Amino acid sequence: MLSNRRFFIRTLLIILVSFVASIVLSTSATVYVHKDDANLPNALAAWEQVYSVLTSPRCINCHTATNYPQQGDDRHRHFANVIRGPEGKGVPGLNCLSCHQETNADSTGVPGGQNWHLAPLSMQWQDVNDRPFSSAAVCRALTNRSKNNGLDGPALLKHHEEEALVLWAWNPGRRPDGTMRTLPPISHAEFVNATRTWVDARMPCPAGR
Amino acid sequence: MATYQLNINGQRKQVNVDPSTPLLWVLREDLKMTGTKYGCGISACGACTVHVDGVATRSCVVPVSLIGNREIVTIEGIAQDPVGRVVQEAWVDKDVVQCGYCQSGQIMSAVALLKSTSKPSDTNIEESMGGNLCRCATYVRIREAIKSAALQLK
Numbered sequence: 001m002l003s004n005r006r007f008f009i010r011t012l013l014i015i016l017v018s019f020v021a022s023i024v025l026s027t028s029a030t031v032y033v034h035k036d037d038a039n040l041p042n043a044l045a046a047w048e049q050v051y052s053v054l055t056s057p058r059c060i061n062c063h064t065a066t067n068y069p070q071q072g073d074d075r076h077r078h079f080a081n082v083i084r085g086p087e088g089k090g091v092p093g094l095n096c097l098s099c100h101q102e103t104n105a106d107s108t109g110v111p112g113g114q115n116w117h118l119a120p121l122s123m124q125w126q127d128v129n130d131r132p133f134s135s136a137a138v139c140r141a142l143t144n145r146s147k148n149n150g151l152d153g154p155a156l157l158k159h160h161e162e163e164a165l166v167l168w169a170w171n172p173g174r175r176p177d178g179t180m181r182t183l184p185p186i187s188h189a190e191f192v193n194a195t196r197t198w199v200d201a202r203m204p205c206p207a208g209r
Numbered sequence: 210m211a212t213y214q215l216n217i218n219g220q221r222k223q224v225n226v227d228p229s230t231p232l233l234w235v236l237r238e239d240l241k242m243t244g245t246k247y248g249c250g251i252s253a254c255g256a257c258t259v260h261v262d263g264v265a266t267r268s269c270v271v272p273v274s275l276i277g278n279r280e281i282v283t284i285e286g287i288a289q290d291p292v293g294r295v296v297q298e299a300w301v302d303k304d305v306v307q308c309g310y311c312q313s314g315q316i317m318s319a320v321a322l323l324k325s326t327s328k329p330s331d332t333n334i335e336e337s338m339g340g341n342l343c344r345c346a347t348y349v350r351i352r353e354a355i356k357s358a359a360l361q362l363k
Contacts, residue, residue, distance in 0.1 A: 080253045081339035092325040093265045093318035093337035099252045101275040107229030108270040110252070176251065 043201030047139060049186055049194035050160075054125055054142070055132045056184040058169035062117075065124040073182055075130060088118035104173025111181070113168035122147040139205035153199035160195045213273055217242070218286025228274035232266075233257045235273045236283060244284035244313050248342070255341030258314035259283045265321035284313035292362060293320045299358035307345035315341050319355050328359055 037043075053059060061070040069078045085091040090098065100116035123141065126132045133141070141147055142156065151159060160166055170188045172181035184191065198204070215222045217240070224239045236242045236259070245268060248256030252267035259268045260282040287293030296319050306312050315338070322329055322337040329337070334352050343351070 080255075083336055083339070085336075091333070091336045092322045093258075094340040095264055097264050097266070098258075098340070099267050099270050101271060103275065105270060105272050105275060107272050108231060110270045112275075 037201065037204075039201050040204055043198050043204050044206055046194040046197035046201075047204065047206065048135060050191065050198060051135045051138055053169070053184040053186060053191050054138055056169070058172055058181070058184055059166075060125050060132060062165075063119045063123055063125040064130070065121065065126055065128045066130070069118050070130070084118055088120060089116075104171070106174040109174055109176030109178075111168070111173050114164040116165070120149075123149075134209060136206045136208040139203075143203045143205065153203055156203075157192070157195050157199050161192050211274070213276070215273070215276060215281060216278065217281045218283060218289065219280075224273070226273060229272050231269050232259070232261075232271050232273050232276060232281070233268040236268065242283055242285055246310055246313055248311065248314070253340075253342075254311070254314075255318060256311050256314040258317040258341065260287075260317060260321065263321070263324070265318050282317075284317060287316060287320060290320065292323050292358075295361045296320050296323065296354070296358045299354040299361065303350050303354040303357060305347055305350040305354050307343075307347050311341060311343045311345075312347075315343065315351055319351070319358070323355065323358060323362060327362060329355060 054063070057070075057073045057075055061072075061075055064070060064084075066077075067084045068082055069084070070076060071078050080094070082094060082096075083091060085095070090096045096116045096118075099110050101110070101112040102114050103112045104110070105112055124133075125138050125141065132138075145151065148156070167188065169184050172183070174180055186194070210225055211228050212223060212225045213235075215224060215235070217236075222240055224235055226235055226239060233245060233247060236245050237247065245259055246256040247269065248254035250269050252270040255267070257267055257269040258265050260266065260280075261271070261276065262279040282290065282293075288297055293316070296316055300306065300312070300316060305315075318338055318341050322333065326333050326337075331352070334355055338348075338351065338355075
């Protein structure tokens with residue numbers, strides 16, 4: 001009788017652990033770390049290139065943890081009391097589209113691109129004090145399909161290759177003073193190649209918090 | 210220079226201007242529609258607000274070349290809109306205006322708010338009107354007028 005009960009509890013535990021593990025495996029990036037993979041150093045180096053772009057001002061300024069976007073290379077709070085709004089597109093009377101058109105307006109210094117908006121809070125790459133997350137933390141967020149709008153590796157690659165607002169980072173137009181906005185630290189082609197290398201290696205994330 | 214056919218307050222208007230000219234200056238200088246005001250010129254004050262396809266838009270930073278066929282509504286045409294008319298009446302009823310310079314932009318933003326939020330809370334009003342500055346500080350009366358208009362529109 002006692003052994004039957006132990007068998008039942010053990011079986012129940014195994015099922016429970018398997019269930020939890022399957023959820024973790026399907027949502028967490030940490031499982032993609034393959035320490036024995038000879039390609040891991042290359043993949044992690046590629047990821048660091050991707051990370052350098054994601055945390056550059058042209059990208060991270062709209063991946064905030066706050067109720068507002070940032071602007072400028074110093075990533076200061078967006079002027080004119082602009083706020084996130086329920087869908088990341090501002091609020092009536094003060095939408096992103098109130099100023100940001102579908103292309104850059106170089107004569108007035110206002111950047112523009114298709115469907116200008118903030119990234120959702122689930123894709124924040126900095127904390128509420130505007131400090132960028134670590135490489136490991138951004139990697140975990142980017143590969144967590146419960147946070148990244150369900151994108152798997154190929155979809156992330158496509159996003160980096162084709163999404164209009166991603167492409168805008170390499171064509172950010174002129175500031176109001178007429179000077180060119182700074183670009184991400186590597187070219188778009190290098191960014192896509194790095195993403196491809198990292199995705200092909202099953203998106204390993206660096207260890208750490 | 211280039212020629213543009215603009216749809217303003219339901220009418221076609223032709224202008225021949227430099228493509229980089231902000232919509233504000235096309236309205237004021239070329240079409241003599243001076244109800245829309247120049248405040249800061251960098252979209253920080255809201256005095257130049259018009260509607261472009263229903264979106265409250267800062268006309269001082271949008272080059273005319275980016276307008277295309279979209280429908281522009283200015284303060285001169287807002288009374289043709291049922292919500293706009295009620296908002297203007299509420300503005301008069303609550304005696305909102307002091308110097309009046311910013312008020313055309315305030316009304317355009319208020320109309321955009323009320324068209325999407327029929328019963329705005331104080332937070333909705335603060336957020337939506339937060340980009341429209343008033344040096345006379347008529348904010349309390351603006352809030353009253355928006356709430357009064359919302360009641361009228363029920």
